[in-house]
Amino acid sequence: MALDITIRNQLQDYMARLVSPIKLLANVDESASSQEMLGMLEEVTSLSEKITLNKETDVSKRIPSFEVNREIDATGITFAGIPSGHEFTSFVLALLQAGGHPLKLDAEKIEQIKNIQGKFHFETYISLSCHNCPDVVQALNAMSIINSNISHTMIDGALFQKEVEDKQIMAVPTIFLNGEPFGQGRMELDEIVNKIDSSASLKEAEKISKKETYDILIVGGGPAGASAAIYSARKGIRTGIVSERFGGQVMDTLGIENFISVKATEGPKLVTALEEHVKEYEVDIMNLQRAKSIQKNDENALFEVELENGGKLKSKSVIVATGARWRELNVPGEKEFKGKGVAYCPHCDGPLFKGKHVAVIGGGNSGVEAAIDLANIVGHVTLFEFAGELKADDILQKRLYSLSNVDVILNAQTLEVLGSDKVNSMIYLDRKTNEKKTIALEGIFIQIGLLPNTDFVKNTVDLSKFGEIIIDSHGQSSLPGLFAAGDVTTVPYKQIIIAMGEGAKASLGAFDYLIRQ
Incomplete structure (x- = not known):
């Protein structure tokens, strides 16, 4: 990953603010993703004498990944994947904070985090297009900088698909603490701290x-x-x-x-x-x-x-x-499969459904926009609208109908979401024929107001x-x-x-x- 010249110049300015040395440790192999990540780290390292880069190949850890450490000790911050897109800012902040740049937190909050007792290893599954994910990643990285008992790994779900499937992650950000589910969706630092500090509330x-x-x-x-x-x-x-x-x-x-x-x-x-x-x-x-x-x-x-x-x-x-x-459908299976195929934010969670068949419920502007966005990522989109016509603006409808991997079903009433561990189908009523139909799906995005x-x-x-x-x-x-x-x-x-x-x-x-x- 070669850095754009503008980004490179900005990054060089940021790296000039480093107070103390940083050690990057890259865990790589010969794969294309490893080499892309390594190339980015080598370019970043060249921007400051305070940054050094070492390599290893440890199959017991995620590959590709890299640690951001201080010269004297580990920070607990790891990036599993290439932190580009929205996560590039998270990477830059991690470098600055590990290099001694002050955190933008008040003294009382820093002291509270310092005094949290116990061992906490967080893992956050993200997508690079998710605009809520960086808030979580940056909060947990900051906590890792402050308290040596806290560590955090950002994991690009698109790069570690097997983990995503094994853990049935179908929404981002999804956070695990010490191997157990901790939270899903955007969480701010105070919210995370209060959740693990029992006396905070x-x-x-x-x-x-x-x-x-x-x-x-x-x-x-x-x-x-x-x-x-x-x-x-x-x-x-x-x-x-x-x-x-x-x-x-x-x-x-x-x-x-x-x-x-x-x-x-x-x-x-x-x-x-x-x-x-x-x-x-x-x-x-x-x-x-x-x-x-x-x-x-x-x-x-x-x-x-x-x-x-x-x-x-x-x-x-x-x-x-x-x-x-978000308005819910209130049909059987919706709550049971929320985060396991039922989603409400197509931009955040769309990348997790790459190549799959998904549905969008709702034919207003938000539903049609969601279908258009998803069509660029997933294999196929079927849009369901309760009424006999779409309610979205004409310009959006024309764009929707021009897409080859999108179907539109009108007069459709969603009846039930089906699945085992995750969504695999949906039952709807054809309001014209009064016939119940089942369609195989791997994701359902609800956009009904x-x-x-x-x-x-x-x-x-x-x-x-x-x-x-x-x-x-x-x-x-x-x-x-x-x-x-x-x-x-x-x-x-x-x-x-x-x-x-x-x-x-x-x-x-x-x-x-x-x-x-």
Whole structure:
């Protein structure tokens, strides 16, 4: 793998920041993948006198793979495969951190990781096209740098297909800890740390409960929540934002081409920009926290937001911006085979189905886009639509029908997902003939829309028949002082740019409410 001249120049600048020597140990053989990886490592080594490269052929370890170690000891960081694509950044960060470059973590978090007791060996199966995988890889690598009891190996699932099949991995990232399943999907460092540090959740709940009362507390960290936080903070009032995952559903969105003034971007990039913008103001951000309930005290008119970890926050007003989640089919076999053939992110998990026959359920824009993307990777795609015609934009339909390895079945109702260890077929109803049919498949990607995240307020405010929070023209719900914005509300057209506008409106509405109390 020869480095592009621009990347090479950038990498040389980064390598100039190394403080202490690094030792790379490559485990290779004569295979093409080994030689490609070795070529990349040799080129990187040539960029700095502080990097040395040694080779071995140890069949007891994964080939090709390489370790990133300090001169005096091992870091526990291993890359099994060639960390190109989205994972190239993970590789560069590992080099910098092993070479003594400071980690971008606060002292309290570093100390917490240092004090974790026990032996933890993590393995993360990734695909190079997955935009959520690097977050997990980088978090676990950082933990390995800090604590010698923690080690981590990134494994390219496309290169180690036998392992993927033996472990029945059909979604990325998939994390194993000491050989046992640990997690699946995007996980942030705090989430991982809290999962292995048993005392962390209790400490965080105590810390949260001691916080002073907010003027406006925003629940949810997607585009609507971020916009609401900025508008609130600009008013000079005490603002807090509590979210299960900053960025929300946008983190799972790859291509964004309708965000006005930005011709094209990606979900994770937009989320990074949102977070940086919010941090420009005095906003108390509490990430990786899930709201359990919201109640209003009639005596003092304060809202109490209880979190899943037991922590409690008080505020004079609340804005709910918890967005929505993938809508499920709710048919037999769907939950049983989730992560074993049933998937919701075609871009992340598509590479694991290379050459296979998969289905896409849903004929809207997201379903048709998924089918088009998958057609470039898998062997064959069959798209199923409940209605008698596709709902996607014409331009997408024309592209779909031009593909030779795609079939479209209309008037199809999914009835059941079948399999043994993983998905092997699906039963659907032909709504025209009323005949049940079975189709052999190895993967099913569900793209049938979103469900609002309102379970925690269903007994607090009025909801629509679709479970959305009903709001007025100022963004206020049926409970005075509780506002809502974005995909969680009755506002039509679930779009990022609309959610941002609604977040701003809800914030202004909440501020107007406060000054009138």
